[in-house]
Amino acid sequence: MSQELTLSELPAIHGAMAEFDTPEELLQAGESAFAAGYRRMDAYAPMPVAGLAEAIGYKRNKVAFCVLIGGICGAMFGFGLLEWMTVIAYPHNVGGRPLNSWPAYIPITFECMILFASLTALVSMLAMNGLPRPYHPVFNIARFDRASIDKFFLCIESSDPKFRVEDTLQFLRDTGAKEVSVVPA
Amino acid sequence: MATQENLKISELPEIPDPGPDEIIGPGHNYATVTERIGGIVYTPWKRWPGKWWIGAAIAFGFVNLLMLAMYVLFFRGIGTWGVNIPIGWGFAIINFVWWIGIGHAGTLISAILFLLRQDWRTSINRFSEAMTLFAVACAGMFPILHLGRPWLAYWLFPYPNSMWLWPQPRSPLEWDVFAVSTYGTVSLVFWYIGLIPDLASIRDSAPHLWQQRIYGILCLGWRGSAIHWHRYQKAYLLLAGLSTPLVLSVHTIVSFDFAISIIPGWHTTIFPPYFVAGAIYSGFAMVLTLIIPLRSWYNMRDLITLRHIDAAAKFMLGTGLIVAYGYAMEAFFAWYSGDKYESFMYWNRITGPYAVTWWLLILCNIALPQSLWSRRVRHNIGLVWVLSLVVNIGMWLERFEIVVTSLHRDFVPSSWGIYIPTKWDWATYTGTLGFFMFLIFLFVRMLPSISIFEVREVVHHLRHPREAYQEKQ
């Protein structure tokens, strides 16, 4: 459902939304929108679409870096803990083994590394994606529920300097969108 | 709503299996897969099949048995079990190793097959991950239950305490604490991340507002943004990368529980690889045991196809052969090492009081599974199912062999003994089986048991084979 709006009766809007049937169309639309100079936009798909993010100008993905840091911290924590426990906190003669039996500490060190890294992966991914975020303007579009099922959307946001409702809507229609609508904020 | 028109699809009577070459049946589109898989989740309980109710009820019965067994254990003591001196470990550790082994298929399928780009994993990874979690939950119980003073189990964690005492990290049991808890956590994370987009799909296709709300919360407001997908895939890839060494390390460490000790039959270097192989072996067996009934109950023959079963069966065969190699090596060491204790141990396994279990295990784990070489066998669903059960039993017997026969006759003849499990041992074991099944039953009802968005990708790839390749780059 789309409605014709005149600038006068325009409420605060989040952006202009175009709906496509296939990932390929969406990908093209995204590319042309970027080519047309739009920068503040987002594309929505029920499954990962290769190259889509890059198409709309997404550059650097920092998840990997965070995970690396997490892993290093984990390993250091694990080994440090064991060393401290057995050498400093309460040194015991255990079966005649040296206080610092470092080979025996490797398994736990490794596990700690994995644990920290994995948790960092989850947290950093969600954090950077700004999730959890149950409310989002795009959900105002009635057909957007198909975005998680079988339809593909491109949304050029009002915050984009080149954003002009009519032009943008028109531009989106020209990209061959099946349906185009304004996203109320 | 968009979903209404598709409801019919889930009611199609019989869906044929597309055969050993297809990983998905014909005529599927993005919507239909959503509908087929999601449909199960939000079908009103009135329409749940009777089979489910009966199965769940039986499983729940065993959960109660488990509760009773625990009550007896805590208030009367570990003496209610069959353990003694010299056999200080019995069912508890056998079951622990068995469950943790089963728990290995999930992460393996999700992570390793993912890295290996095996597209057939898609329809079974979600399910086997769930299976992993539940198996680990069962496994995790035993190390605590088997303590003489379970209420002090927290002493195994390093926390600042008024005794200024700390765990003793040279002990493989301490390694277990970290390995198992890490494995549990990471599997959960991996599983949950995989679920997020599908939960969103459920949110958007569920008929009732309360369902939409619940899944809306669970999916954290996922909206399928391209950039989110990008980070999402990166995170998932990294997790897969991390889980792969993890899954190998966990059973390696479990095998250290034995390999680190000096008991003949335990103290051996072959254990880590052969435990890991055994774990995967039993894991795939359990996957098959579960998905074969599942696909027919829920009309998913076109999503879990002969292709999957065939591949899993091959995996079983392969890992089974590694395990066989392990056995062979044990025998070889026993002879080649020239160690009198080692050779006696092996001889005692074959001919001693527990010889029956040993021969049964050879039958279950090595002899029978060889039939999987034959394509006809692999494609006979019923037969594969039976074989998967056989392997499950065989792997349990293997753990029994390792734990009991090694301990009951070790070094000093005067202290040799015999182990006879009591009714409470059995109650605890079957109890966890019930607990496991009960969780599975809940899972298939409450959550999408197949990764919907990955199946969408499959649908997409089938349409555009060329891109399918590029996309993986």
Next chain:
Amino acid sequence: MKHSLIPLESLVEPVKKQATDLQALREKLAAGRGPAFWRTLDEAAESEELREYVEQEFPGLSGQIPQGVDRRSLLKVMAASLAMAGAAACTKQPKELIVPYVRQPENIIPGLPLFYATAMPTAGYARGVLVESHLNRPTKVEGNPDHPASLGSTTIFEQGSVLNLYDPDRAEIVMREGSISNWPTFTGEFSTAAQGIVSRKGEGLAILSGATTSPTLINQMSTLLAQNPGAKWYIHEPSVNPAIRSAAKKIAGKNAFVAYDFSQADVIVSLESDFLNNGPAALAYARQYAKRRAIDNGETPVRLYAIESCPTVSGSIADHRFPVKSSAIPAIAYQLAKACSVAAPDAGTPAPDWLNAVAQDLQNSKGKCVVVPGEFQPESVHLAAWALNSALGNVGKTVRLLDGVEPDNTHTLEELTTDLNNGRIEMLLILGGNPVYTAPASLNFTTAIRKARLVIHLSQFSDETSLWSHWHVPEAHYLETWSDSRAFDGTTTIQQPLIAPLYENKSAHEVLSILLGKPDQSSHDIVKGYWQDQLKGANFEAVWKTSLHDGWIAGIAANSINAGGAVTLPPLQQPAISDLEVVFRPDPTIGDGAWSNNGWLQELPKPQSKMTWDNTVSISPKDAQRLNVTIGDMLKVTVNGRTTVGPAWILPGHVEGSVTVYFGYGRTASGRVGNNIGYNAYAIQDASTPWYAAGSISKTGEHYRLANVQETQTMAGRNPVRATELAEYRKTPNFPTAEEPPLDKATSLYPEWPYEGHKWGMTIDLNVCTGCSACIIACQAENNIAVVGKDQVARGRHMHWIRVDRYYAGNDIDDPEIYNQPVPCMHCEQAPCEVVCPVAATVHSNEGLNEMVYNRCVGTRYCSNNCPYKVRRFNFYLYSDWNTQSLYGARNPDVTVRTRGVMEKCSYCVQRIQEVKIQADKENRPIRDGEIQTACQQVCPTQAITFGDLNLKGSKVAQQQALPRNYGLLDDLNTRPRTKYLGFVRNSNEALSGNTRKS
């Protein structure tokens, strides 16, 4: 009454014990810590309190020792567990009371144990002991090193006696025909009844007692008999063979005792004698034997030939064992006599081929050999043995004839039965003992006893006999009352009590003095009174005090008789039993049945069978094969038409054509522990042939579950025990390590852990270990080790910290080599158990102790799995009895009472180590070698166990570990055990190479 218990328990804190510092002990006792101060009001008050709570606790006793675990209430379990979790977990400690004395006796310092010298009479004969007392609470019995019949060691029974004192099943009050009465009433009625008798000069008065050597008692009796010529004194000692004394009497011409001195012997021939374990002088003999067994300095050890039907403790370390029917021993004795050219009647049967070799050996060592007659052999054997010894010139050297210390001219149980049946007896006074149960069935004593008009029974338990008595008077435990007794050599000990009677317990002296018309005399007055007369003149009080303190009265000993005229051997009474022979023996751990309610002794594995909680019918492998019997099959044993049914035990080394049955079981009025277990062998005993008789056995078809602690009987191709022949040893002294050299120190990934300070270690000399098992029970008493009951033992959950493994070797199952190997914790320097404990509950002390911290243990049992010696024990249930308060008294306050779910094991008696260390530290001196003794070491009759500091130059343990015979169990695992063994060396007779066992 919980708090009345606290004075005992709340003072549980480290205390100063001086078991080994005897000088200090003497001074302390000499300084007037004697009995005179005993019965002061203070102790009276103290004991009142004790008595009170025990009585209060008694009725509702819930904690049965064997099945107790099933009866633990949830609360108890949780409370106990939390108590152990203690301050560690986030739990608040329960409120605890301190109850100080009202008036503190000056000789008691709370926290410091006192040691009192006394003696425990066994079958009348004294063994001197030192009893450890915590606040007047006897907790542990040790041997008295100065006492000739103890020499610092004890048997299993002295150790077990503490538990009997606190046994909740003890009789507590005077009973009259089953209803509660009291002592005053009894005294009243008894004296009136007595007056009647006395007026008739004792006509119709019969007094039955066990064997006794108590001068006071004998004196009381003789006074009584003098006043009442009509009265008769009968003596019944179920497990003692009267032939020993009758033979001695024949030899000496008067009441005498034949004593041996093995320290001078080169050759010993045992005619079915268990001289190392049985009899009033066993401990002394064991010590002498061990001394002569020494080989490390080139000595030639004594050679022991054991000729016996059923393997005994002594037989198990014999150099040659000849399985011979018990009934054939007399013939053998005569043949041996002949072979040594001693005039002896014809034995009928031809002598076995080996006999001449033995005879030859004897003759080669004239004056340096001993022939020991079996305790249960008839007079003829004892006479033959004497004849041999005198012919071989041993008399005066290795054999001595001493004045007898037992009363003379007493009557037997048979006579009593006849007199009863003839209605000659009106009043029967039974002083101790349990004749209704122990009388041979042939006497039908139960019918006889009914003939008496008044039966008065004095005994510690209300037993089978009490049920047939009109009056039952609770007898005082030897730790509760005054008395005296003498050792085999006449050494006399005043038995002083360590605690006032817990209940209304009375001694035989007190009962007798009623008859003597002094009803109000206390044991103390009687005993002291008697000795005042004896030790006239000399400053009595001083002598009395020293005697009490030393544990024996100076200057009183039996003179030796140098007469011993030549004896003429009677013709053989009966020939060897041709068909099946049934041999009767007291049970190795329960004796004649008097100990059957003692959980420690019940759970103590029998030296040969390693079986607990039952008596078996021991049968030879051949017979078992013939009758197709397996262990546990029920056998019906028939003797003279009387039958009993018991489980079979196949005993390698048992002679063919003979079965051995044991007394002491099948009791019905023993108590919660001893009731209805095993079978009653008295039920088939015939008074005429009490120790062996012709009989028959047959399978009933039933099978019985026996609880034994050792499944595997052989060494299964490993050699935990390493033995060799003397000749071999001379060639390769390091024979134990010759084949399997221990790994050299370099074979380790880890750097050596330095042990600068003390370095505790232990050696166990297998060459002298007889497997008597005293160490096991001493350890149990010292370390509060719980009794778990038959079912748990059968499940492999017994708790003994030190076990004695018994292996059969050689290639002849009918006459195997028998080896005993005590196995405590090895305290490995590279302990496998420690590495695998996830909570550091077992770690190494810097003195090399393998510490087990109960309160840190969470119970993974991994340590036990990984212990190659399997010396760790686990509390699968709440085994320690936390309910039965009377048992609290027996506990050693220096050792934690373990709770459910924790591991435990030998600690090298670390509480003793700590106490000596603290003591030495306070006195600012180094610890002397041998100052610290572990419980097992202290009790060992042959001193096979040595404990000490390996870093201390010249310490005995260091020397022994330097010996070539020294080896470590499973040395090849590189666990570096601190407990080492000294290999067994067999001194075989080459002339018998045919019979020589290959090692």
Next chain:
Amino acid sequence: MPQLFRPSSNTIAKVSIAGVVLLLGSTLAVAYIMDRGPWTTSVRIAPEQPIPFSHKHHVKDDGIDCRYCHTSVENSGYAGLPPTETCMTCHSQIWSNASVTQPIRDSWASGKSIEWTRVHDLPDFVYFNHSIHINKGIGCSACHGQVDEMPLMYRVNTLNMNWCVNCHRNPAQFIRPRSEVFNVDYAYPPNQAELGAKLVKEYHVQSLTDCVTCHR
């Protein structure tokens, strides 16, 4: 489709996540504090006693030496609690009919002990020996605090294992001359460091941290 959640829900979601984390953290913190706090250690909590016995009065005001009542402290593991007799030596004369001392007289008359509540109560599996500590120059007040300032007796130290271990690790911090052992208000000198080291050598004090030092 209508929005399932109000815009505010975004904040709620994020806040609740933080909340959960905080909750977990604080629970652990509380447990930790409980474990150390008086509730478990009963530090500075004077328990109910049959007689309101004041060490302040007897030690400070009357100047009675520790050993007058705790007789065995120098040669036994157990310091010893005075028998009623000891109380009566004075209280038969003074305060001889005060109501507070009534229990003493009752006990004396009846022969029934006075039942005190343990203040310094170690778990039953801990074996502490007073005499050796006294002999090695560990003063009473080092563990029991300034009893002469205590109208009613209470613990000043947790008696937790880490507290014991702290001194056993490095006795020099708390050791004092033998002469000062019974001096309740002994103050450690500023040069405790070297003095301690000196005394440790002089008294041959070992630092014993083996388990069996206290647990058997």
